[in-house]
Amino acid sequence: xxxxxxxxxxxxxxxxxxxxxxxxKSLEGELSSILSWVEQLNEVDTDDVEPLTxxxxxxxxxxxxxxxxxxxxxxxxxxAPLSEDNFFVVPKVVE
Amino acid sequence: MPDLLDxxxxxxxxxxxxxxxxxxxxxxxxxxxxxxxxxxxxAYILETPEKALEMAAKSDERMAxxxxxxxxxxxxxxxxxxxxxxxxxTACSHILDGFEPPYESTVxxxxxxxxxxxxGKLNLDEFAMGSSNETSHYGEVINxxxxxxxxxxxxxxxSSGGSAAAVAAHLCVxxxxxxxxxxxxxxxxxxxxxxxxxxxxxxSRWGTIAFASSLDQAGPITxxxxxxxxxxQAMASHDEKDTTSVDIAVPDxxxxxxxxxKGMTIGIPKEYRVDGMSEExxxxxxxxxxxxxxxxxxxxxxxxxxxxxxxxxxxxxxxAEASSNLARYDGVKYGLRVEGDGIDGMYENTRAEGFGDxxxxxxxxxxxxxxxxxxxxxxxxxxxVRTRIKQDFDExxxxxxxxLTPTTPSPAFAMGEKSGDPLEMYLNDIFTVTVNMAGLPGxxxxxxxxxxxxxxGLQLIGKPFDEGTLLKAGQVIxxxxxxxxxxxxxxx
Numbered sequence: 129x130x131x132x133x134x135x136x137x138x139x140x141x142x143x144x145x146x147x148x149x150x151x152x153k154s155l156e157g158e159l160s161s162i163l164s165w166v167e168q169l170n171e172v173d174t175d176d177v178e179p180l181t182x183x184x185x186x187x188x189x190x191x192x193x194x195x196x197x198x199x200x201x202x203x204x205x206x207x208a209p210l211s212e213d214n215f216f217v218v219p220k221v222v223e
Numbered sequence: 224m225p226d227l228l229d230x231x232x233x234x235x236x237x238x239x240x241x242x243x244x245x246x247x248x249x250x251x252x253x254x255x256x257x258x259x260x261x262x263x264x265x266a267y268i269l270e271t272p273e274k275a276l277e278m279a280a281k282s283d284e285r286m287a288x289x290x291x292x293x294x295x296x297x298x299x300x301x302x303x304x305x306x307x308x309x310x311x312x313t314a315c316s317h318i319l320d321g322f323e324p325p326y327e328s329t330v331x332x333x334x335x336x337x338x339x340x341x342x343g344k345l346n347l348d349e350f351a352m353g354s355s356n357e358t359s360h361y362g363e364v365i366n367x368x369x370x371x372x373x374x375x376x377x378x379x380x381x382s383s384g385g386s387a388a389a390v391a392a393h394l395c396v397x398x399x400x401x402x403x404x405x406x407x408x409x410x411x412x413x414x415x416x417x418x419x420x421x422x423x424x425x426x427s428r429w430g431t432i433a434f435a436s437s438l439d440q441a442g443p444i445t446x447x448x449x450x451x452x453x454x455x456q457a458m459a460s461h462d463e464k465d466t467t468s469v470d471i472a473v474p475d476x477x478x479x480x481x482x483x484x485k486g487m488t489i490g491i492p493k494e495y496r497v498d499g500m501s502e503e504x505x506x507x508x509x510x511x512x513x514x515x516x517x518x519x520x521x522x523x524x525x526x527x528x529x530x531x532x533x534x535x536x537x538x539x540x541x542x543a544e545a546s547s548n549l550a551r552y553d554g555v556k557y558g559l560r561v562e563g564d565g566i567d568g569m570y571e572n573t574r575a576e577g578f579g580d581x582x583x584x585x586x587x588x589x590x591x592x593x594x595x596x597x598x599x600x601x602x603x604x605x606x607x608v609r610t611r612i613k614q615d616f617d618e619x620x621x622x623x624x625x626x627l628t629p630t631t632p633s634p635a636f637a638m639g640e641k642s643g644d645p646l647e648m649y650l651n652d653i654f655t656v657t658v659n660m661a662g663l664p665g666x667x668x669x670x671x672x673x674x675x676x677x678x679x680g681l682q683l684i685g686k687p688f689d690e691g692t693l694l695k696a697g698q699v700i701x702x703x704x705x706x707x708x709x710x711x712x713x714x715x
Contacts, residue, residue: 136587143546143590144553144567145583146575158645159588165646166535166601172608179606180613182467183437183662184424184687189466203325209560216555219566 130160227252228393232297232450235396239286239296246282246296250275250340253298257342257394263714266379266389268303268361269311270343278340285338293457295338300395302386303344304351305331305441306430310341314432315359316349318577319558328430329462330399330441337457342395346385349579350549351406351434354651356384357642358581366414366635367392367710371676374713377635380410380651386444387414391710397445397454401431403438404537405655408667411444412630412680415669415707417697418444419451422687423662424469426455427462435544436467438537438659448668448697452476455690471688479691484699485519487692490623494530495654497632504629504679507671511627511681514703515696525619525626529611533657536612538649539592539605540660545582546589552577584645613661616684625696626684628654630667634677658684666693668700669707678707 136155140147147155201214210217227249230238238244254272261267275298282296306312306324313319327335335341348358355378356364364384366377368391379388383400387410390398400407402420411418419442426441433439443454456476462468491512496505512522554560554573563572578586592601619626632653641648658665663684670681681700685693 131591135591139587139590139594142594143586144570144574145578145586146563146571147583151583155584155587158584159591161646162538162588163591166539166605169532169535169539169604169608172529172532172611174604174607174611177607177610179603180609181606183613184422184467184469186424186467186469189470191463200325206325207322207557209554209558218555219562219569221566 131156131163228256230396231447232294232396232445232453233447235297236295240291246279246286246340247276249296250279250298250342253342253395260392260394260714264365264367264388264392264394265362266346266364266385266392266394267300267343268313268315268346268385271310271341274310275340275342278335282338282340292336292338293453294334296340297338297397298340298342298395299334300342300345300386300389300398301331302347302383302399302401304347304401304432305399306432307331307341307344310344312344312432313360314350315347315361316577316579316582317360317559318552318573322557324430326430329427329460329464330431330458333460334399334457339457345389345398348382348384349582350432350545351382351401351403352545352581352585353381354405354409354648355641356381357638358579360579363638364388367714368414368635368677369710369713376638377677378413378638380413380635382406383410383444387411387416387418390414390416390444390446392714397443397450399441399458400444401439401441402659403434403541404659405652407442407444408630408655408665408680408682409651411667412678413635415678415710416444416446417448417451417669418442418667419455419690420658420665421455421459421690422664424467425459425664425688425690427460427465427468429462429464433548435541436548437544438541440659448694448701449477449480451666451697452480452694469688474691476691476694480695480698482695484515484696487520487625487696488623489515489520489522489696490525490619490626491522492527492530492619492626492628493524494527495628497653501633503673504632507679507681508627508629511670511700514699515627517703518699523623525623527615527619527657529608529615530657532608533612533660534649534653536605536608537652537656537660538588539601540609542585542589543593543602544589546586546593549582549586581645609660612657616661616663620686624686624692628682628684630654630680630682634673634675634679654682663687664690664693666697668697670700670704672708
């Protein structure tokens with residue numbers, strides 16, 4: 129599988145990572161070679177095989193839908209690069 | 224009195240209980256050793272001597288009252304992937320600059336409740352993505368081992384390179400580590416230490432920074448198999464806060480060590496005899512087989528036909544889960560923030576500057592395989608292949624108790640030797656990754672030395688939640704291998 133420059137730029141945009149032209153070039157080669165290598169999976173017959181969802185057979189645990197934690201907004205926002213009155217501050221999103 | 228730094232957990236616990244030395248003295252000796260060695264080895268990225276001494280003093284108080292826990296007064300190194308309350312935790316990534324968690328991971332909480340002492344936070348590959356500890360934002364870890372007659376710097380393996388190097392160089396008696404594709408077992412093999420990856424769900428993942436959630440599992444790196452049993456005992460628990468943590472009582476692993484291997488059946492998976500396997504690895508494996516025969520175990524060949532597909536499937540599943548898990552690092556809630564044009568510009572600049580090359584590569588790979596139109600061809604296909612891999616193991620384990628394989632295809636390699644080609648680096652995990660794909664427990668035990676004078680490990684693979692049998696079998700290798708050489712202390 130060969131991926132081109134436009135695809136690298138597109139997935140970088142989806143992943144919200146800015147890439148330089150030089151990075152795009154090397155990523156093109158690296159991702160293409162990894163994708164070619166994983167193509168060998170097509171040799172495996174997976175008709176009638178369910179995808180693995182859990183390695184250990186367990187029933188999904190359930191709990192009461194009640195509040196068990198919280199009430200300390202200042203601790204939650206303590207590590208934020210920018211916060212005000214216990215809110216996270218972000219660049220303007222809505223005009 | 225023997226050098227305190229050379230004691231195992233079991234020996235140190237006995238010495239502490241007998242009053243031969245105090246927890247304070249034991250911790251101080253480690254702090255002093257770290258001070259002199261860490262500049263060179265770079266195993267710790269954050270030393271916490273004051274906290275360690277405070278914790279040791281409390282241990283001494285508890286012991287005086289006759290209230291010693293399982294790990295009372297035992298000084299540990301903590302991989303910097305475990306969140307520690309109020310103590311900087313970064314996953315060795317620039318993007319988590321200065322992050323001080325306001326909570327404690329379940330694993331470390333369990334260890335402190337058992338009386339352990341924290342010496343500091345250990346280096347790792349950024350977000351645990353790597354097999355050589357060369358991708359850390361805080362610089363490479365140097366392997367305490369060197370080739371005979373050669374002072375080239377070798378990698379300690381990864382991602383738990385700091386944990387393995389610290390244990391091998393006696394900068395802590397044991398360390399926590401995590402394993403997503405081999406990150407406990409491969410560095411253990413490269414440094415002559417014991418590395419245990421428990422069954423998925425045995426140890427809580429809560430508060431451990433996530434890489435690939437369906438594969439990640441925490442475990443210990445130690446110098447003896449008995450110590451691995453003691454550490455797992457303390458680390459394992461059922462945790463309400465992790466829905467994948469399994470509600471099965473934690474057995475007394477040390478008691479299980481006392482059992483016999485006579486009459487056990489050891490499986491040798493024939494697909495692990497890969498093309499181009501080096502003679503010394505082949506010979507080591509054969510030696511392991513002989514040891515088990517001598518111990519009265521039965522050896523049978525087993526087949527795991529989908530072995531060769533585990534690594535390519537892993538390189539779809541792990542990056543896919545990583546791309547999703549690492550979406551949270553956006554410059555808003557913690558760590559680094561680089562301003563830009565609007566909110567998207569801020570996200571893009573923060574993530575461009577905050578993540579290293581290998582992490583970016585995996586996020587992009589994961590984003591690609593999960594993107595519209597490709598999900599079925601890649602992610603779904605890989606998860607189906609994973610079912611096949613698991614079926615192989617289920618089938619083979621009908622006839623055997625544990626499986627024996629080499630841990631790695633080679634001994635430790637030199638810095639920079641494989642960092643130019645991602646694919647070549649990935650092949651390091653060829654023998655370990657199947658275990659994560661099937662959620663099984665795996666144990667690497669030092670078994671011999673390479674011609675170049677470096678440690679080599681053998682891997683044992685167990686049935687789900689059968690760590691007891693795995694450890695018992697591990698002791699066969701440990702006892703048969705006898706006293707192996709120690710690294711010469713060139714760094715002091």
